[in-house]
Amino acid sequence: MNKTDILSSLDGEERILISRVMDLAQRCVRTRTVVYTPFLNPREQRLVRGYCKGDFHIRVSGGYEDAERAVLAFCPCEDDEAVFPFVILKITSTDGRVFSHRDYLGAILSLGIKREKLGDIITESDSAFVFCASSVAEFVCLNLDKVSSSNVVCGISYDTHNFSFKRKYEDRDVTVASLRLDCVVAAATGNSREKSTALINRGLVQLNYDVAKNTSARIENGDVISVRGYGKLLVETDNATSRKGRVIVRLKYFV
Numbered sequence: 273m274n275k276t277d278i279l280s281s282l283d284g285e286e287r288i289l290i291s292r293v294m295d296l297a298q299r300c301v302r303t304r305t306v307v308y309t310p311f312l313n314p315r316e317q318r319l320v321r322g323y324c325k326g327d328f329h330i331r332v333s334g335g336y337e338d339a340e341r342a343v344l345a346f347c348p349c350e351d352d353e354a355v356f357p358f359v360i361l362k363i364t365s366t367d368g369r370v371f372s373h374r375d376y377l378g379a380i381l382s383l384g385i386k387r388e389k390l391g392d393i394i395t396e397s398d399s400a401f402v403f404c405a406s407s408v409a410e411f412v413c414l415n416l417d418k419v420s421s422s423n424v425v426c427g428i429s430y431d432t433h434n435f436s437f438k439r440k441y442e443d444r445d446v447t448v449a450s451l452r453l454d455c456v457v458a459a460a461t462g463n464s465r466e467k468s469t470a471l472i473n474r475g476l477v478q479l480n481y482d483v484a485k486n487t488s489a490r491i492e493n494g495d496v497i498s499v500r501g502y503g504k505l506l507v508e509t510d511n512a513t514s515r516k517g518r519v520i521v522r523l524k525y526f527v
Contacts, residue, residue: 278323289316290323293344297324300346306354309344310388310405314496315481320344334391335360335403338439341391358391359409361402362429368398369422373526376400379419380412394437395527401429401437441506442525447518451509453479453497454487460523461502476500 275294279287293309300307311334312320321330329349333356334342345354363376373393380390380402391403404412409428416426446459457468457477469487471477477484478498479491491497491507498504508522 286319290319293320293324297326297328297346300328300348301326304348306348306352307346308354308357309346310386311341311343311358311391311403312388313341313481317342317344336392336435336437338437339392339403341403343391357406358403359406359428360435361404361409361412361426363400363402363416363419363424363426365398365419366423366425369420370398371395371400371419371422373400375419376402379416379424383412383415385412401435440527442527444523444525446521446523447514447516448521449518451491451511451519451521452487453477453484453489453491456491456497456507456521456523457499459521460497460505461499471499 275291275298278294279291282290296307296309299305309320317332324330324346327348329347329352331345331347331354332342333345333354334340335356335358343356343358345356347354365371373395376393376395377390381387385408389405389408393403394401402412413426413428417423448455448459454465454468454472457463457471458465461468461471463471472484472487475483476499479489480496481498491509493507493509495507496504497507504526506524506526508524509519512520514520
């Protein structure tokens with residue numbers, strides 16, 4: 273890896289991320305030990321895989337099969353064992369209140385924890401399971417006593433390697449004039465096409481974890497769209513059309 277040449281082609285957050293991760297990869301090669309990244313989102317994982325190449329092997333784990341956020345391990349040898357440095361926290365409301373992903377995330381971040389220390393957050397009834405870096409897990413357990421206005425109990429739970437979870441969605445079938453980004457965002461948010469265009473132009477929409485800049489970008493089956501303030505969803509379509517010629521789309525909202 274020629275770090276100087278690679279970094280000269282990047283800027284902003286991408287440059288910081290790749291510089292940091294390349295240092296980790298070089299440490300793996302230099303010390304012949306397994307080295308781990310923080311939790312990375314899918315876009316960051318793609319960037320790392322694209323730019324960080326060398327005499328090492330990369331393994332990935334987010335704690336379960338469908339995990340979005342994951343830790344990458346740089347291994348000197350193909351048969352090296354990677355013991356990923358995270359645990360699962362279980363957070364339970366003492367009064368039975370149900371909270372959203374955003375509520376749990378905000379409560380933990382308010383403790384001063386960086387987002388890179390946290391993987392996926394899975395909500396189930398009055399509880400949440402949070403994949404958390406081992407280095408801050410005890411601190412979170414000792415200090416997290418409220419989510420919103422409710423008291424909660426937080427502790428380390430489960431064997432990470434045996435955790436089984438099937439991602440849940442709320443499905444909604446819609447029809448759109450075309451598979452343009454602005455049309456799909458309008459259907460997903462219940463807004464007009466003009467307001468959806470404004471959301472995109474303000475940088476509030478991500479397509480496959482990149483900030484969307486083209487309102488007419490074509491949406492494909494399996495694309496993930498995030499709209500700030502509205503949530504995240506997976507798009508499913510086989511390009512079938514209704515009797516009126518509109519494209520049939522299934523929107524699968526992350527819950």
